[in-house]
Amino acid sequence: NVLAIAAGIVAGRGLGESARAALIARAFAELMRFARACGGRAETLMGLSGLGDLVLTASSPQSRNFAFGERLGKGASPEEAAGGKLVEGAFTAQALVDLARAREVEMPVAEAVAAVVAGALTVDAAMTGLLSRPLKAETA
Numbered sequence: 001n002v003l004a005i006a007a008g009i010v011a012g013r014g015l016g017e018s019a020r021a022a023l024i025a026r027a028f029a030e031l032m033r034f035a036r037a038c039g040g041r042a043e044t045l046m047g048l049s050g051l052g053d054l055v056l057t058a059s060s061p062q063s064r065n066f067a068f069g070e071r072l073g074k075g076a077s078p079e080e081a082a083g084g085k086l087v088e089g090a091f092t093a094q095a096l097v098d099l100a101r102a103r104e105v106e107m108p109v110a111e112a113v114a115a116v117v118a119g120a121l122t123v124d125a126a127m128t129g130l131l132s133r134p135l136k137a138e139t140a
Contacts, residue, residue: 001089002096003027005069005113006130007058009123012073019131023109024058026130030107034096037103065089069113078117090117108133 006027010020028051032042035050044050057063061070064087071081078090093114100107112130115121 001057001065001087002093002110002113003031003054003089004057004063004065005072005087005089005093005117006109008063008066008069008071009073009113009116009127010069011066012070013123013127014073015127015131020058023130024054026133027058027109028054030105030109034100034103034105034107037100037105072116072123075123078119089113093117 003024006023007020010023028045031050031054032045035045036042057065059066061067064085068081068085068087068090071083072078081087082090093110094117096110097107097114100110108130112121112126116123116126
């Protein structure tokens with residue numbers, strides 16, 4: 001859910017499909033690192049309940065999290081973007097970051113989403129920071 005918000009922000013900002021694909025790949029690598037640190041198996045995430053769900057929620061305007069991110073990307077505040085609806089990823093972003101830090105797992109996409117939702121970082125600063133990170137193997 002948190003990572004789908006980031007994909008929505010990329011779409012709302014009009015950064016293009018290549019940027020969204022790059023972000024989803026990095027987000028999935030984050031998810032795999034986090035799952036492994038929590039005792040999960042990479043194989044579990046490679047199926048429908050992991051990668052399948054991420055691709056769906058990170059590309060469908062019917063996903064509340066993606067739609068929320070898309071509205072953020074178009075300039076709405078977090079409150080405006082939520083539109084009175086419960087957006088799970090907005091509520092869980094900081095908790096995910098806290099859990100990842102406690103396990104010493106780097107999750108820059110989740111950290112950027114949490115900062116944007118909290119109003120501590122602008123959408124432009126978050127996207128610039130994420131998309132300009134050095135290239136490296138996107139492995140868990």
